[in-house]
Amino acid sequence: MRKTVRVSRTIQIWDKYLQKYYKKEAHHLVHDPNDILNEGDVITYGPFPPSIRRDREKKGRIGGKKLVKYMVREVITPFGQQVEQRTRRVVGSQDGRWKGGPGEVKKIAMRARRKGKGKLEAPLLKNDEEKAAHTQAEPV
Incomplete structure (x- = not known):
């Protein structure tokens, strides 16, 4: 999906029997409106603002188990190039990814x-x- 990234975060799960917290990774699909995130970036994300949420609800793009529920707020620590120097990610080509290869x-x-x-x-x-x-x- 274009403009969408998979984000991992660490959460703690309580084990009743051992009465101890364990670390577990949780994954979310996050909307990246500028399409500039790279693997390794540290970001903050949250739910969609009300104006964008209304537009997405009309199109049927919010809700459900595997749909995007969050949006990037800011890039805290960029990995590699600075955020200002980045360009949009390019996937495939105009003719398609199989053409001529x-x-x-x-x-x-x-x-x-x-x-x-x-x-x-x-x-x-x-x-x-x-x-x-x-x-x-x-x-x-």
């Missing part, structure tokens, strides 16, 4: 096998072109 070749081959057409001619990559040139050369 080895993943696309595998995907085409798998779909062809599933449909029972056998092997399908997939676009060759640089290494495949070199291998094909060596195998097609006639021995002297």
Whole structure:
């Protein structure tokens, strides 16, 4: 999910039998409106402000077990670059994450096998072109 991060925090759980607290990690999905958080950042978060909450309720994006219930308030300790120098995270590309790469070749081959057409001619990559040139050369 874009603009969403998974946040871990440590809570204490009471064990009745041993009468002792134990540490346990709790996880929450938190909305990052600027999409700039990195792994390792220390943040504060809380529930959505009333104005944003109303808009999200109209769209059906609040409530439920796995939906986002919290929003980033501030970055206390950034990990790596300073917050002012960061740019938005880029996921995939305009054409899609498979376009033109080895993943696309595998995907085409798998779909062809599933449909029972056998092997399908997939676009060759640089290494495949070199291998094909060596195998097609006639021995002297």
